[in-house]
Amino acid sequence: MFPPVQDLYRIAPEIVLCLFGMLVMLIDPFVPAGRQRSMGWLAFAGTLGAFASLRWMFVNPGSAYSGLLRADTFSLFVHGIVIAVAALAILGSFDYLDHEGIQRGEYYALILFATAGMGILAGANELVTAFVGLEISSISTYILAGFRRNALKSNEASLKYFLLGSFATAFFLYGTALTYGATRSTRFEVIDQAIAANGSGALLIIGLGLIFVGLGFKVVAAPFQIYTPDVYEGAPTPVTAVLACGPKAAAFAVMVRVFYGAFGHASHIWFWAIWVSAVLTMCIGNFAAIVQSNVKRLLAYSSIAHAGYILVAFAAASEIGVAAVLFYLAAYAAMTLGAFLILAYVGGTEERRLDIADYAGLGTRQPWVAACFSLFLFSLLGLPATAGFLGKFYSFSAAIDQRLVWLVVIASINSVIGSYYYLKVVVAMYFWEPNKEWTPSPMHAPMFIALLLTALGTIYLGILPDRVMQWAITSAQSLH
Amino acid sequence: MVPISYYVILSGVLFGLGVIGFVFKRNIITIFMSIELMLNAVNLAFVAFSREFNQLDGLVFVFFVIVVAAAEAAVGLAIAMVIARNRKSLNVEDVDLLKF
Numbered sequence: 001m002f003p004p005v006q007d008l009y010r011i012a013p014e015i016v017l018c019l020f021g022m023l024v025m026l027i028d029p030f031v032p033a034g035r036q037r038s039m040g041w042l043a044f045a046g047t048l049g050a051f052a053s054l055r056w057m058f059v060n061p062g063s064a065y066s067g068l069l070r071a072d073t074f075s076l077f078v079h080g081i082v083i084a085v086a087a088l089a090i091l092g093s094f095d096y097l098d099h100e101g102i103q104r105g106e107y108y109a110l111i112l113f114a115t116a117g118m119g120i121l122a123g124a125n126e127l128v129t130a131f132v133g134l135e136i137s138s139i140s141t142y143i144l145a146g147f148r149r150n151a152l153k154s155n156e157a158s159l160k161y162f163l164l165g166s167f168a169t170a171f172f173l174y175g176t177a178l179t180y181g182a183t184r185s186t187r188f189e190v191i192d193q194a195i196a197a198n199g200s201g202a203l204l205i206i207g208l209g210l211i212f213v214g215l216g217f218k219v220v221a222a223p224f225q226i227y228t229p230d231v232y233e234g235a236p237t238p239v240t241a242v243l244a245c246g247p248k249a250a251a252f253a254v255m256v257r258v259f260y261g262a263f264g265h266a267s268h269i270w271f272w273a274i275w276v277s278a279v280l281t282m283c284i285g286n287f288a289a290i291v292q293s294n295v296k297r298l299l300a301y302s303s304i305a306h307a308g309y310i311l312v313a314f315a316a317a318s319e320i321g322v323a324a325v326l327f328y329l330a331a332y333a334a335m336t337l338g339a340f341l342i343l344a345y346v347g348g349t350e351e352r353r354l355d356i357a358d359y360a361g362l363g364t365r366q367p368w369v370a371a372c373f374s375l376f377l378f379s380l381l382g383l384p385a386t387a388g389f390l391g392k393f394y395s396f397s398a399a400i401d402q403r404l405v406w407l408v409v410i411a412s413i414n415s416v417i418g419s420y421y422y423l424k425v426v427v428a429m430y431f432w433e434p435n436k437e438w439t440p441s442p443m444h445a446p447m448f449i450a451l452l453l454t455a456l457g458t459i460y461l462g463i464l465p466d467r468v469m470q471w472a473i474t475s476a477q478s479l480h
Numbered sequence: 481m482v483p484i485s486y487y488v489i490l491s492g493v494l495f496g497l498g499v500i501g502f503v504f505k506r507n508i509i510t511i512f513m514s515i516e517l518m519l520n521a522v523n524l525a526f527v528a529f530s531r532e533f534n535q536l537d538g539l540v541f542v543f544f545v546i547v548v549a550a551a552e553a554a555v556g557l558a559i560a561m562v563i564a565r566n567r568k569s570l571n572v573e574d575v576d577l578l579k580f
Contacts, residue, residue, distance in 0.1 A: 128541050135548045139555050146559055155566055156575050158559050163511055163572075166552055167502055170518035173545065174495055177525035181488065184533050186541070230578040 003065055010064035010071035011123070012053035013079055014116045020046025021112035028105030036103040040094055043108030047087035047115070054079055061478075067187060069123040073478040077326050077471060078122035078253040081333050085245045086115040091450040092341040093238040095441075099349045100148055100236070107147060111242065114140035118250035127176040127186040127211075127262075130254045134172065134218065137247055138165050145235040145243070151350070157234025164217065164227040172214025178207030179262075188262035195265040208263055212273055215258070218251035220307045222280035229288070232300035237347055240296065241340035244303045245333040252310060252329060256322055259314075261479060267317055274315045275407060282308030282414040289421045296343055296354045298421055299336070302380055305418055306332055312411050313395035316402045322476035324394040327469055331379075331387035331461045338454030339376040341447065342369065348441055356425055361434030369443070370429045372455050379458045381422040382415050387461035394469065487528030494521035508560045508570045512553075519549050 008015065024039050024046075031038060054076060063070045090108060097103040117136025124130035142165060146158025180186050182204040183194035195204065216224040232240045259270055285305030292298040310332070313324035346362070346369065347354050363370040379386035392415060396408045461468060494517060501514030523542045530538025564570050 128544055132544060132548065135551070139551055142555050142559065146562065149562055150566070152566060153577050155559070155563050156577050159508070159563055159572075159575060160578075162556055162559050163502075163508075163515070166512075166515045166556070167518075170495075170498070170515055170522065173519065173522045174525070176541075177491075177522045177529070180538060180541070181525065181529040181532075184529075184535070186537070234578050 006060045006062070007064040009056040009060040010062065011069060011120075012056040013050040013083065014119045016049045016053045017046060017083075017112045017116040017119065020049065021109040021116070024105050024109040024112070028109075031105065036105060037094055037098070039105035040090055040097075040103075040108050043112055044087060044090045046112050047083055047090065050083050050115070050119075051080075051087070054083075063125060064123075067189075068126045068129045069120070070125040071123060072475075073471070074253070074256075074322075074326075074475040075123040077475040078249055078329070079119050081249045081330055082115050082118040082122065082246045085242060085249070085333050085337055086111050088337055088341070088450045088453060089238050089242045091446040092241065092337075092344055094446045095444055096236065096238050096344045099441075102147055102149070102236075107144070110140045110144050114144070114242070115246065118246050121250040122253045124254055124257065125188050125261075127179065127188075127258070130258070131169070131173055131176060133250070134169060134254070137250060138169065138218075141239070141243060141247060144239045145231060147239060148236050153234040154236060155234075157231045160227050161231040161235075168214045168217030168224065170214075171210045171217075175207045175210030175212075175214060178203050178210065182207060188257060191262040192264055195263065200266045200269065204266070205269060208266060208270060209273075211258060212270065215251055215255045216277065219248055219255060219310075220281070220304055221277045221311060222284045222304070222308070223277075225281065225284065225304050225307075228304055229297050229300040232303070233294065233297045237296065237340055237344035237351060240300075241337050241344070244300075244336050244340060248303075248307065249329045249333060252314075252325060255314070256325060257479070260317065260322065271315065271317065274311055275404075278308050278311035278315055278407060279410050280308075281305070281311060282411060286414050286417045286421075290417070292421070293356055294354050295356055295359065295425060296340075296347075296351075298356075298425070299339055299343070302418070302422070303336060305414065306336070306380070308414070309392055309395055309411060312404075312407055313398050315404060315407060316398040318398060318402055319473070319476045320394075320401060321398040322479065323469065323472040324391075324398040326472040326475055327394050327461075327465070328391040330468060330472075331391035331458070334387055334454050334457035334461060335376045335379040338451060338458060339373065339380065341450055341454065342373045342376065345369070345441070345443060345447055345451075346373075356428050357432070359425060359428045360432035361429075363430035365434070366440050369440075372451055373429065374426050375455055375458060377422045377426055379462065381419045385459075385462050387458045387465075390462055390465045390469075484528055484532045488525060491521045491525040491528065494518075494524065506571050506573055508563065508572060511572065512556050512560070516549060516553070519545055 057071045114137045117133050120133030142162040145161045148154035183191045289301035379388035382388045382392045399408050498514045498518035526538040526541045
């Protein structure tokens with residue numbers, strides 16, 4: 001007995017990504033040394049193919065594989081984000097891998113596999129399916145974090161990511177088991193009905209708590225954020241760019257489905273957990289970022305702070321709240337990816353130039369790179385007419401609608417604190433005297449295109465947000 | 481027949497032991513084994529609930545967990561190998577280049 005062919009259309013992006021990933025692995029051994037870059041282009045073609053195959057998903061909405069996955073607008077939106085992140089990260093990786101001497105096909109294949117896992121997460125409508133998607137994306141990214149095999153920092157990042165990531169997955173899984181024990185099912189709609197009918201017992205509450213721990217790790221919510229700065233600093237910079245955007249978007253997507261869809265009737269239980277976690281995440285991220293002198297670590301803390309702003313929208317628990325989460329994820333992906341790609345470019349061989357002092361004088365030496373970086377930093381800061389501003393605006397106004405005044409007050413204070421460390425980098429670029437002589441490395445076409453697209457995305461979402469926001473609202477409505 | 485609560489409590493104890501091992505052990509391989517213990521606690525819970533409800537679902541989930549645990553082991557041991565080769569040590573306290 002075969003599942004209907006529509007089911008294949010509903011997972012078309014994952015099929016395309018996995019096929020191209022396997023193709024890259026198969027062809028890679030036969031590619032002559034020094035031409036490995038062609039595997040990157042093949043992988044890039046795979047991401048474009050996955051983009052095209054979203055069309056099949058779009059014309060065949062509904063649930064697939066007897067309800068394990070859902071192909072709805074929500075899933076489509078998150079697919080769009082994670083595939084775009086993968087495509088741009090591949091473009092930004094070529095030069096980096098060349099000068100680190102790790103230009104290998106597996107790298108690109110792993111990015112494709114990780115993206116396929118994130119795609120499954122975006123569509124998962126059942127806890128064990130979510131677990132499988134989570135692990136496909138996590139296991140691939142564990143390897144990617146340690147891809148600079150001979151760099152001790154990269155080894156360490158990989159180890160920490162692996163140990164804490166698997167620890168978190170075990171929590172998620174135990175929560176799944178207890179939820180199964182309490183409701184006799186792992187499907188979101190059945191769990192929802194069971195809670196509506198029987199209320200929530202002790203087993204279910206413990207299960208929900210454990211699932212929150214597991215997903216909290218993946219979305220980098222405090223107090224489960226401890227691994228983030230180390231992993232983001234140690235991983236190869238283009239990989240950090242993926243880690244900061246892709247898995248986070250996918251994990252937020254599954255969190256929306258689990259908390260609103262499956263545990264919607266238990267919202268009085270998880271609301272305060274999310275509220276406290278949002279406050280902690282914002283404060284820890286922003287205060288720790290102030291004292292950083294390494295730009296990569298600074299951006300890692302900034303990504304923690306941004307997870308906090310997304311949790312503010314999440315706490316609103318309304319349709320507009322979900323739409324704000326989605327819009328923020330798109331805006332965040334554009335500006336964070338761009339910022340990390342700039343780090344990959346300026347960092348140079350063996351990531352030697354990552355200190356704030358190394359950015360001194362960038363404004364006069366490479367005005368375009370500096371302008372681009374400033375744009376991303378201003379957007380992360382939340383200056384009007386950038387994506388980051390509207391992301392925060394939608395997020396905070398969704399929370400205000402639900403009368404979460406204190407949460408928004410704390411969030412606003414945090415964004416003011418945040419402006420200090422973003423501006424510090426901008427000031428260094430334009431007003432500090434360069435501390436040492438160095439010749440800027442040439443920028444090649446792929447990196448240029450990746451930066452151009454992320455910059456355009458940041459401006460587009462900041463000036464003309466209506467279309468994307470409208471789409472995000474449709475996505476939020478498609479959840480039911 | 482042994483009541484279901486016995487199995488669930490046993491799996492809770494196993495999971496707790498895994499967490500304790502993860503937090504207090506210092507050898508990478510031992511920490512990794514603690515995570516495996518946690519996953520096996522999950523399997524026990526799935527199987528117990530599955531028998532209680534007379535459903536096959538829980539048993540199927542166990543296979544997923546086993547497969548994923550195997551994949552995780554392959555990657556985890558490879559990472560431990562690289563660390564051991566580059567640092568000549570498997571103690572997590574020696575892995576301290578990035579400040580925590």
